[in-house]
Amino acid sequence: MQNSILKNELLIKRIKSFRRNKIAVTAGIILIILYLLAIFAPFVAPYSSNQNFKQYFFHPPTKIHFSDENGLSWPYIYQTKSIGWAEYKSNQQRKQPLKFLVTGSEYKFLGIFKSNLHLFGVQGNMPIFLLGSDNYGRDIFSRLLFGSRVSLFIAFVAILISTTIALLMGGIAGYYGGLVDNIIMRLAEIVMSIPSFYLLLALAAVLPLDISSAFRFFLIVTILAFQGWAGMARVIRGMVLAVKNEDYVLAARAIGAADKKIIIKHILPSTSTFVIIRATVAIPSYIIMESGLSFLGLGIQEPAASWGNMLSSAQNITKITDFPWLLIPGFLIFITVLNYNLLGDGLRDALDPKNTYSV
Amino acid sequence: MKTYLIRRVLVLIPLLLAISLLSFFIMQLSPGNYLDQLRLNPDISSDLINRLESEYGLNQNIFHQYLHWLWQLLHGNLGESFSYRIPVTEVIGSRIANTFILSLAAMIIAWGLAIPLGIYSATHRYSITDNFLSSFAFIGLSIPNFFFALILLFLIVKYSLPLPVSGMTDIMHDFMSPTEQLLDILRHLLVPAVVLGTASTASLMRQMRGQMLDVINSDYIRTARAKGLKERTIIYHHALRNALNPMITLFGYQLSSLLSGAALTETVTGWPGLGKMMLTAVRGKDIYLAMAGMMMGSFMLVIGNLISDLLLALNDPRIKYD
Numbered sequence: 099m100q101n102s103i104l105k106n107e108l109l110i111k112r113i114k115s116f117r118r119n120k121i122a123v124t125a126g127i128i129l130i131i132l133y134l135l136a137i138f139a140p141f142v143a144p145y146s147s148n149q150n151f152k153q154y155f156f157h158p159p160t161k162i163h164f165s166d167e168n169g170l171s172w173p174y175i176y177q178t179k180s181i182g183w184a185e186y187k188s189n190q191q192r193k194q195p196l197k198f199l200v201t202g203s204e205y206k207f208l209g210i211f212k213s214n215l216h217l218f219g220v221q222g223n224m225p226i227f228l229l230g231s232d233n234y235g236r237d238i239f240s241r242l243l244f245g246s247r248v249s250l251f252i253a254f255v256a257i258l259i260s261t262t263i264a265l266l267m268g269g270i271a272g273y274y275g276g277l278v279d280n281i282i283m284r285l286a287e288i289v290m291s292i293p294s295f296y297l298l299l300a301l302a303a304v305l306p307l308d309i310s311s312a313f314r315f316f317l318i319v320t321i322l323a324f325q326g327w328a329g330m331a332r333v334i335r336g337m338v339l340a341v342k343n344e345d346y347v348l349a350a351r352a353i354g355a356a357d358k359k360i361i362i363k364h365i366l367p368s369t370s371t372f373v374i375i376r377a378t379v380a381i382p383s384y385i386i387m388e389s390g391l392s393f394l395g396l397g398i399q400e401p402a403a404s405w406g407n408m409l410s411s412a413q414n415i416t417k418i419t420d421f422p423w424l425l426i427p428g429f430l431i432f433i434t435v436l437n438y439n440l441l442g443d444g445l446r447d448a449l450d451p452k453n454t455y456s457v
Numbered sequence: 458m459k460t461y462l463i464r465r466v467l468v469l470i471p472l473l474l475a476i477s478l479l480s481f482f483i484m485q486l487s488p489g490n491y492l493d494q495l496r497l498n499p500d501i502s503s504d505l506i507n508r509l510e511s512e513y514g515l516n517q518n519i520f521h522q523y524l525h526w527l528w529q530l531l532h533g534n535l536g537e538s539f540s541y542r543i544p545v546t547e548v549i550g551s552r553i554a555n556t557f558i559l560s561l562a563a564m565i566i567a568w569g570l571a572i573p574l575g576i577y578s579a580t581h582r583y584s585i586t587d588n589f590l591s592s593f594a595f596i597g598l599s600i601p602n603f604f605f606a607l608i609l610l611f612l613i614v615k616y617s618l619p620l621p622v623s624g625m626t627d628i629m630h631d632f633m634s635p636t637e638q639l640l641d642i643l644r645h646l647l648v649p650a651v652v653l654g655t656a657s658t659a660s661l662m663r664q665m666r667g668q669m670l671d672v673i674n675s676d677y678i679r680t681a682r683a684k685g686l687k688e689r690t691i692i693y694h695h696a697l698r699n700a701l702n703p704m705i706t707l708f709g710y711q712l713s714s715l716l717s718g719a720a721l722t723e724t725v726t727g728w729p730g731l732g733k734m735m736l737t738a739v740r741g742k743d744i745y746l747a748m749a750g751m752m753m754g755s756f757m758l759v760i761g762n763l764i765s766d767l768l769l770a771l772n773d774p775r776i777k778y779d
Contacts, residue, residue: 288475293754295717296735300480300751303739304487386601390721393603394736412607413725415622419614428604436599443595 115448122444125437132434136246140205143240144219144226147403149203151225151235156184156421159230162196172196177224184421194222230423232411242427245403250434252319252404253384257377260323264330265373269361271331272338283335286328297325298387302396311402318397322384330376337369371449378442382435389431405431458770465763472759473752477530480751481523484744493742526748535752536745540737545749548734553753555625556730559653559723560715562646566654567661567711572704574658575665579673580692590662597659602718606652606725613648621645623727649726653718657711664707668700702773709765716754 117123135142151157162173173196176188200219207213220226228239271282289297301321305314341347342365350360391397392406393413400407405427411417412424492510495501517525529536535545578587613620621627625645630638672678673696681691720732727733731750738746 284472284475287472288479290713291472291476291755291759292480292751293713293716293720293758295720295732296751296754299720299735299739300483300747303742303747304483382599389601390603393721394724396739409604409607415610415614418607418611422611425604425607425611428601428607431604432600435601436595439595439599 112448116444119444119447122441122447125440125444128437129434129441132246132437133250135243136250137208139243139247140207141213141215142217143237143243144202144216144228145237145240146203146205147236147241147244148401149236149240151231151237153180153235154178154186154225154227154231155233155235157186157227157231157235158421159423160227161188166193175220175224175226177222192222192224194220194224196220196226229426230421232408232424238408238423238426241403241408242405242430245405245408245427246430248315248398248402248404249385249389249406249431252315252322252388253381256319256322256326256384256388257381259319260326260380261330261373261377263323263327264334265366265369267327268331268334268369269338269366272335273342273357273361273365275339279335283332286331289325289328292325294325295387295390298322298391299394299396301325302391305396307399311399314399318388318391322387326380326384330373330380333372333376334366334369337372338365341365341368375442375446375449378438378445382438382442385431385435385438462767465766469759469763473756474527476755477527477748477752478523480748480755481526482519484748485519485522487742487744526745530752535749538738538746539743540741540746541743545745548746549731549749549753552729552731552734552750553757555728556716556719556723556732557757558642559646559649559719559728559730560712562650563653563657563715563719564711566650567657570654570658571661571665572701575662576669576692576697578662578666579669582670587666591666594659594663597655598663600656601721602652602656603721603725605655606648606722609648609652610726620647622648625727625729645728649719649722649728652722652726653715656718657715661704661707661711665700665704668703669696672696672700698772702769705765705769705772707765708768709762712761712765713758716758 140146157178160175160178162175163171164173165171166174174193175196176190177192177194178186178188181187196218197220198218200216200221201214202216202219204212204214218226225231225237227237229242230238232238232241267282267286271279298321301324302318305317309317338361347360347364350364355364388397388404389406389409392404393410395407395410398404398407408427409425409431412428418424492506495506495509496503526536533546535549537543538545538548541548574590578590581587610622612618613622621644625642626638627633627641627645630641633641673692678691678696681695686695716732719730720735722728723730723733724736731754735747735750735754737743738750
């Protein structure tokens with residue numbers, strides 16, 4: 099009883115010390131916004147991820163005007179006309195006002211509610227490209243939003259799977275010791291001895307080409323998790339070794355608790371702080387790995403969007419100098435990873451028991 | 458020390474064997490093989506394909522294929538590359554050397570910057586420079602290698618800087634004098650090495666700062682200060698050596714991320730290294746080349762780990778392997 103009160107006090111202290119870290123809190127808020135945008139992607143995006151406007155390929159970001167000859171006005175855009183290969187000229191005569199909450203292409207929100215409401219759009223036949231368009235004339239802003247669903251959640255799912263594997267493997271290896279321990283740890287060593295990206299490349303090449311994008315997503319998650327569990331399992335094994343002869347574990351064994359219960363209920367919780375920190379710190383590397391794979395064309399395949407495969411159209415040096423907006427997905431990867439790093443750093447400071455609090 | 462070394466090398470044998478097994482079976486899992494691509498080509502007769510099939514032993518069962526490959530591997534023969542039609546050893550040698558040059562250059566940049574900057578940050582904790590360096594480290598940590606490389610290339614082209622954007626040598630390379638050739642390679646090396654180097658600089662610098670702070674706050678440093686030693690002597694003589702120890706362990710870990718990071722950086726900057734070769738091999742189902750790439754990458758990694766363990770023992774008299 100007293101123990102649990104103490105534990106709660108410690109937790110409150112930790113939360114307080116985390117909340118005092120302004121940078122980490124800001125990073126957390128930015129991440130929440132990014133995730134919300136990803137969830138509400140079909141609503142926020144003016145178009146669906148594959149809607150293409152063939153006559154407007156490599157269209158530069160549309161300029162939104164806030165004033166006209168009569169001073170301030172409702173935001174509007176000019177219609178543009180193609181005057182050459184990927185060259186556009188705006189037609190000052192034809193204004194198209196920006197509209198909020200417009201009806202557009204139909205989508206299923208959260209896979210349940212049918213809707214065709216979009217946050218914004220323009221009326222008329224000129225599409226709005228907030229961040230430009232790609233080689234098929236698809237709106238980059240919309241694709242970024244849809245791509246963020248892949249890029250942001252893939253790391254999340256992968257870390258969940260690899261953490262589960264690591265907890266199981268590390269827990270079993272540490273608890274049973276002997277031959278089991280030896281086999282699991284040697285296995286982890288093998289996985290760790292192959293340069294991670296080489297392993298990823300080889301595994302990604304195994305994937306057949308004719309599978310649905312959802313299944314591919316799942317397989318890539320599995321691959322990421324497969325090469326990520328080893329390092330974590332090793333540390334968890336060490337922590338399990340340290341606590342498995344503590345009195346409370348011995349007591350649990352003495353009253354005849356099953357091994358499974360002892361491992362899951364009594365031993366693994368002691369590793370929770372480490373697991374949380376490690377998972378937050380590891381998420382960015384998964385995001386980078388996924389985008390790297392997709393960038394090389396081995397990850398998420400067109401027409402599905404992910405930040406990595408959107409960047410792969412910028413691989414050509416002449417393209418990025420002519421159409422620099424193709425680099426935008428890279429900045430989003432950077433922003434996401436940066437905020438995860440800042441958040442992870444803050445969490446580590448707040449949760450690390452070695453840290454002395456000046457509360 | 459000697460027995461330790463022998464034991465470590467002996468342990469490597471089953472490890473490498475297991476890696477070879479794993480890389481072989483992963484490549485076997487991949488759908489289709491190189492000959493399937495040739496089969497689709499109507500210009501190639503089925504006779505030729507059958508001949509190639511028996512030549513490479515692709516018609517035998519996989520265990521036989523594995524044992525055959527392993528046997529050849531032990532004799533220093535890594536098989537023949539399908540796409541280059543020359544022995545893998547000939548393709549891979551120069552690639553390993555190139556990746557090695559790139560990694561070495563990146564490492565020199567990273568350690569050369571990270572250690573002094575880390576020490577400075579730790580001794581001037583919370584100063585403006587320290588905060589600036591910390592922010593720089595976070596940015597460096599967060600920017601994906603391939604994206605950073607793209608941005609650098611973009612800047613080079615945009616501001617027409619006199620730097621090459623791709624490859625390792627100029628077209629005129631063969632007609633240059635040896636000094637010019639060296640300079641030419643260094644010019645091409647600059648972008649990939651800076652990209653890879655800064656990525657590791659960021660994390661190393663933070664580690665160095667942390668280690669240094671831990672050491673500076675310990676009792677024996679207080680004693681040294683109380684004795685009235687010069688601050689320089691305290692930092693460089695007493696603190697630095699102890700702060701460096703954990704960094705040496707990092708050297709081994711760093712190698713893994715260096716090799717992985719190099720793969721993407723090489724692809725973007727066209728540096729003809731192991732990672733770029735691995736990608737083409739994997740894409741083209743050139744299995745012997747891909748397996749050799751994986752084996753060589755792993756080999757470099759385990760050797761690097763071994764070296765870092767030995768360095769640790771050399772630097773720290775408390776660590777004794779027996």
